[in-house]
Amino acid sequence: MSKRLEDFIxxxxxxxxxxxxxxxxxxxxxxxLPDEEPAPKKREAKTFSLGFVLRVAASIVVFMGLGFVIxxxxxxxxxxxxxxxxxxxxxxQMQYASLVESKRVELKKVAQTDxxxxxxxxxEISKMDSTYKKLNAExxxxxxxxxxxxxxxxxxxxxxxxxxxQLSVIERFNEVKSDQTNExxxx
Numbered sequence: 154m155s156k157r158l159e160d161f162i163x164x165x166x167x168x169x170x171x172x173x174x175x176x177x178x179x180x181x182x183x184x185x186l187p188d189e190e191p192a193p194k195k196r197e198a199k200t201f202s203l204g205f206v207l208r209v210a211a212s213i214v215v216f217m218g219l220g221f222v223i224x225x226x227x228x229x230x231x232x233x234x235x236x237x238x239x240x241x242x243x244x245x246q247m248q249y250a251s252l253v254e255s256k257r258v259e260l261k262k263v264a265q266t267d268x269x270x271x272x273x274x275x276x277e278i279s280k281m282d283s284t285y286k287k288l289n290a291e292x293x294x295x296x297x298x299x300x301x302x303x304x305x306x307x308x309x310x311x312x313x314x315x316x317x318x319q320l321s322v323i324e325r326f327n328e329v330k331s332d333q334t335n336e337x338x339x340x
Contacts, residue, residue: 238298242306249309256316263323270326274319281312 162169235243257278264271285308288301295301 233292233298235302238302242299242302245306246302246309249306249313253309253312253316256313256320259320260316260323267323270323277315277319278312281308281315284308285312 235246260271260274260278263274285305288305288308292298292301292305
């Protein structure tokens with residue numbers, strides 16, 4: 154059907170071209186059109202220099218780092234109420250901690266007379282103390298705080314026992330030393 158239409162238009166072309174619009178028609182059409190509005194300005198893509206981007210990234214890293222430090226320090230220093238966990242264990246922990254501290258003071262007196270012996274003994278105690286500190290740090294986040302508290306007490310008991318043995322060794326050493334001094338004076 155389109156072929157027949159094309160053929161018809163080609164055959165009758167001259168009859169179609171005889172009608173032309175009036176001369177003022179296009180002027181009237183233009184007057185009815187609205188005034189041209191300026192085309193909306195396209196937003197230009199913002200570009201940033203590499204230095205600016207690096208400064209922003211560095212500041213973000215610094216602020217995140219500070220946030221982590223503050224968070225971890227607050228978690229580290231969070232104290233746990235031992236009496237709330239188990240009042241009896243809290244009493245035992247305080248008792249053993251004070252006994253261990255008093256024995257340490259006695260042991261420090263040895264440092265003045267025999268620093269090498271004190272250094273050897275304090276090395277053993279510092280290992281046990283680091284175990285106690287790890288347990289104390291775990292206590293705040295542990296799901297079974299009572300078990301951790303018992304282990305802390307057990308660690309303090311072991312420390313107290315080792316300190317007592319060390320002090321008895323020092324006493325025996327001093328007795329032997331004084332006996333040797335007395336014998337040499339007698340000779």
